[in-house]
Amino acid sequence: MTKKFSDQYYLENAPVKKAIAHLSIPMMIGMSVGTIYNVINAYFIGLLHDTSMLSAITLGLPIFTVLMAFGNVFGVGGGTFITRLNGQKDTERGKRVAGYTFYASIIAGLLLALLALLLIDPIAQLLGADAATFDYAKTYALTLFAGGFIVILNFALEQLVRSGGASKESMYGIFISTGLSLILDPILILGLGWHVAGAALAMVLSQLGSAIYYLYFLEKRSEHLQGFLKHFKISIKDQLEIYKIGVSELLQSAFLIVTTLLLNNFAIQYGDNVIAGFGIALRIVQIPEFLAMGLILGLIPFFAFNFASKNIPRFKAGIKQASLYIGVISVTFVGLVYLFRAPILHLFSSDPNVLSIGAYILVAMLVSAIFNGFTILFISLFQATGQGTATMVMSVTQGVLYIPMILILHAAFGLHGVIWSMAVTETITLIMGLIFFIAFQKKLKTTDLADAKVIPA
Numbered sequence: 001m002t003k004k005f006s007d008q009y010y011l012e013n014a015p016v017k018k019a020i021a022h023l024s025i026p027m028m029i030g031m032s033v034g035t036i037y038n039v040i041n042a043y044f045i046g047l048l049h050d051t052s053m054l055s056a057i058t059l060g061l062p063i064f065t066v067l068m069a070f071g072n073v074f075g076v077g078g079g080t081f082i083t084r085l086n087g088q089k090d091t092e093r094g095k096r097v098a099g100y101t102f103y104a105s106i107i108a109g110l111l112l113a114l115l116a117l118l119l120i121d122p123i124a125q126l127l128g129a130d131a132a133t134f135d136y137a138k139t140y141a142l143t144l145f146a147g148g149f150i151v152i153l154n155f156a157l158e159q160l161v162r163s164g165g166a167s168k169e170s171m172y173g174i175f176i177s178t179g180l181s182l183i184l185d186p187i188l189i190l191g192l193g194w195h196v197a198g199a200a201l202a203m204v205l206s207q208l209g210s211a212i213y214y215l216y217f218l219e220k221r222s223e224h225l226q227g228f229l230k231h232f233k234i235s236i237k238d239q240l241e242i243y244k245i246g247v248s249e250l251l252q253s254a255f256l257i258v259t260t261l262l263l264n265n266f267a268i269q270y271g272d273n274v275i276a277g278f279g280i281a282l283r284i285v286q287i288p289e290f291l292a293m294g295l296i297l298g299l300i301p302f303f304a305f306n307f308a309s310k311n312i313p314r315f316k317a318g319i320k321q322a323s324l325y326i327g328v329i330s331v332t333f334v335g336l337v338y339l340f341r342a343p344i345l346h347l348f349s350s351d352p353n354v355l356s357i358g359a360y361i362l363v364a365m366l367v368s369a370i371f372n373g374f375t376i377l378f379i380s381l382f383q384a385t386g387q388g389t390a391t392m393v394m395s396v397t398q399g400v401l402y403i404p405m406i407l408i409l410h411a412a413f414g415l416h417g418v419i420w421s422m423a424v425t426e427t428i429t430l431i432m433g434l435i436f437f438i439a440f441q442k443k444l445k446t447t448d449l450a451d452a453k454v455i456p457a
Contacts, residue, residue, distance in 0.1 A: 071155025077246020109149025
């Protein structure tokens, strides 16, 4: 492979727009397909015409968030560290970090499964399950936690793949998991009649398929990480470098779970149709969020590499282009979904009560979607550049703010307050991110660029 066509070429030398196209378009496609992946379960469960089952898998969404968060503790923390090491030409150290990431993610997944098995009843109650949904929620949770180490490993490996700029390979893995889900969901949910257990098992097996592909790529085709599996031990200093960024992912997800649990427990007071409406609306607005996330996740190695190699003009040019693209994506999607909200909602349910409240909830969620992409950009920039404090604060801000916000708005406006609490919180979080970004820009101006290799943007 010549340098011109290597993944590192796009991180280091390609024109910024060309680099974004190479790094982000595959991730955006992959994340879009991933959105379909998240909707597949709801679609096939919906075919059973059981609102309790549909509500149960909605209540179980925080479990997948937990597993993804643990995967990202090692994947984001290790992956961004590896990219910065590559920017400093220290690839051997990067291999050791990758090996530690692999084995630590498996161990964490197994320990989490054991803990969940011991506490499954309180977990189901904490998720907000009532008498009608408790057994379904418990079954879904048990199955997902049992295979959780696979989900954690898959997310960690995906981040390692992207650490070298291999966005296409990351996309291929998402294609594999989505394709397997399309095959396995109808078989396990409908064919074998395993309903919510089948939905969870299909998710685990689909993640296994992509994890195997990622492992093959890293061991056989990666530019910098071949042979990483023979490494396990790294220094305490390097472990701290992983966790100072990775733990922020866990905190962000923990507070996201708090947000979801609060939302579930307040919404359930107004009936299963409200819970189902939230589940449908949240899945729809995941599309622009996942597109923006795909754009930014593809660029995290770009930001990390150029920051570490002190190519600040190129670094700033990437931020400018990413901001423009996020704005276009958010406004376009929100406008289209708002115009066609009725037929879109009909794809998920024929219950008139669900459709009515779902349309109202969707409008509030679309407001949140406009700001969410920029929040993701700020957090990802801080992660890529190793800004531990800013990353940590941004990661917990949304969850910390949401707690008093939903309590106050619910007390003042009832269901209307519950529905709009997310949009209000998202707006405040964006303002917080902007404040940190302004401070970060001032820091960039004082960066020593004496040895910087300035490449035209």
